[in-house]
Amino acid sequence: MCSSDKISVRKIKKKSDVDKFIKLPFKLYRKTTNWVAPLISEQRKFFNPSKNPYYDHSEVQLFLAEKDGEVVGRITAHTNKQHNLFHDDQVGFFGFFEAVNEEEVAQKLFAEATKWLRKRHCTSIRGPLNLSVNDECGLLVEGFTTPPFIMMPYNHEYYDNLITKAGLEKCKDLYAYLLTGDSVPSRLERVAKIIEKRSEVRIETLSNNKKKLRNDIETIFRIYRKAWEYNWGVVPMTTKEYQHTVDTIMGVVDPDLVLIAYVNHEPVGFSVALPDYNYILKKMRGHVLPFGFLIALYHKNRIKRLRVMLMGILKGYQKRGIDALFYYYTFKNGLSKGFNEAEFSWILEDNVEMNNVAKKLGAQIHKTYRIYEKQI
Numbered sequence: 001m002c003s004s005d006k007i008s009v010r011k012i013k014k015k016s017d018v019d020k021f022i023k024l025p026f027k028l029y030r031k032t033t034n035w036v037a038p039l040i041s042e043q044r045k046f047f048n049p050s051k052n053p054y055y056d057h058s059e060v061q062l063f064l065a066e067k068d069g070e071v072v073g074r075i076t077a078h079t080n081k082q083h084n085l086f087h088d089d090q091v092g093f094f095g096f097f098e099a100v101n102e103e104e105v106a107q108k109l110f111a112e113a114t115k116w117l118r119k120r121h122c123t124s125i126r127g128p129l130n131l132s133v134n135d136e137c138g139l140l141v142e143g144f145t146t147p148p149f150i151m152m153p154y155n156h157e158y159y160d161n162l163i164t165k166a167g168l169e170k171c172k173d174l175y176a177y178l179l180t181g182d183s184v185p186s187r188l189e190r191v192a193k194i195i196e197k198r199s200e201v202r203i204e205t206l207s208n209n210k211k212k213l214r215n216d217i218e219t220i221f222r223i224y225r226k227a228w229e230y231n232w233g234v235v236p237m238t239t240k241e242y243q244h245t246v247d248t249i250m251g252v253v254d255p256d257l258v259l260i261a262y263v264n265h266e267p268v269g270f271s272v273a274l275p276d277y278n279y280i281l282k283k284m285r286g287h288v289l290p291f292g293f294l295i296a297l298y299h300k301n302r303i304k305r306l307r308v309m310l311m312g313i314l315k316g317y318q319k320r321g322i323d324a325l326f327y328y329y330t331f332k333n334g335l336s337k338g339f340n341e342a343e344f345s346w347i348l349e350d351n352v353e354m355n356n357v358a359k360k361l362g363a364q365i366h367k368t369y370r371i372y373e374k375q376i
Contacts (some may be wrong), residue, residue: 005106007072009112012062018047021062021074023369025098026286028156034147036278037286042248053240054131055083059120062096063112065105073099073106077113078121078131083235092122092376097139098155100160106162114376126171126373128153132235134245138346138369140175148368149307149343150252150276152176153369160370163171168372172232175355176345177363184331185362192328195321199263203329206258217246219260221271227269227312232348233371244300252277256333257306261313261322269313271326273334273342276305305341306334323357 004011012021020265029035047062049055058079065073084090092111094113099105114125129137136153141160148154179185195201207213221242252274261269279302289368308330313322334342344363347354 007067007108009063009065009108012064017064020071021064024071024074028098032305036147036282040286053238053244060131061116063109065109073109075109075113077116080132080235086236090121090123093118094125094127094130097128103159103162103165107166110166118376124373126371128155133233134235138351138371141368141370143367147278150274150278151343152228163372168374171371171373173349174346174369175349175365176367177358178343178366179361179363182339182340188328191324197324199320201325202262203324203325204260206255208255216260217352219267223267223270223314224312227314257300257330258368259326263317265356268317269322270309271330273330274309275303276307279303304339306339308342308344325360339350
């Protein structure tokens with residue numbers, strides 16, 4: 001335990017403390033219009049080692065900071081065995097950072113997280129990642145005037161100062177692009193038609209047939225693992241992690257917004273866009289009961305935004321315009337369902353090709369997220 005005159009930081013050991021950890025943001029953001037509350041029931045499952053497959057291969061430790069008996073901050077320190085095996089390094093991670101605007105609180109949280117990681121032979125601390133790049137990651141540093149899209153974080157502006165004063169520095173920025181419109185961009189439509197004429201690419205949507213749906217999901221998983229293996233910070237999901245992710249998002253998936261590209265009957269790429277269910281979560285305020293289900297039903301058809309969250313194309317089929325076809329059909333299918341705003345997120349700041357594609361579509365960066373790191 002680390003303590004001063006008033007501030008103490010301790011490891012979480014009891015379920016009641018996990019609830020304190022989960023509910024701290026509800027206090028910190030109670031007057032913040034754009035924050036979207038997570039479902040408390042889902043957060044409890046997330047931090048339950050028997051229900052989250054991340055715990056099968058890595059360690060996670062939750063910390064609470066308290067001042068005069070009141071919870072004033074939180075953080076996780078976690079290893080990622082999958083990451084370190086894949087990249088042959090010894091990186092440790094932090095996530096779920098929240099705190100009042102006091103530098104001492106943040107410094108003590110990071111001190112305890114760093115100490116915990118150092119004992120596990122980690123040579124650096126990187127984050128925020130909640131818990132990996134396959135989950136929510138990055139700290140919002142630009143774009144506070146609008147709510148986040150689904151599965152993207154939101155935080156107070158002063159967090160950047162707290163983290164840098166604790167000794168961490170920028171490691172990488174992640175961009176979120178926004179495109180608004182009531183029609184498919186004319187240039188995209190022209191390009192898509194040219195590509196379809198000269199190539200043998202066929203785009204299919206996710207199947208509504210349960211048996212074929214399972215095959216489609218397995219196909220996407222295979223492409224994902226191959227297509228993303230060269231990306232910065234990538235951590236290959238285990239089969240259980242992938243299935244857990246699928247189970248988590250299947251309730252909000254629209255089959256017409258999940259696309260698979262085929263060349264000569266072989267799957268070579270995929271794209272996943274989700275309706276922005278944050279519109280509904282914001283109204284539920286963290287609770288499914290007593291009226292959460294009814295709220296979701298009432299507002300489901302009022303969602304006008306979607307997030308293009310995943311795209312992967314096998315290496316031998318990149319730079320053939322398949323990404324343009326994905327964007328075209330996402331727009332076309334989305335517009336037919338009433339969506340008129342799309343976020344492409346996230347895109348690494350140094351991914352020149354994807355940044356150029358987003359800009360050519362007419363999208364503009366509307367939020368920037370940051371990953372920090374420090375040698376320990």
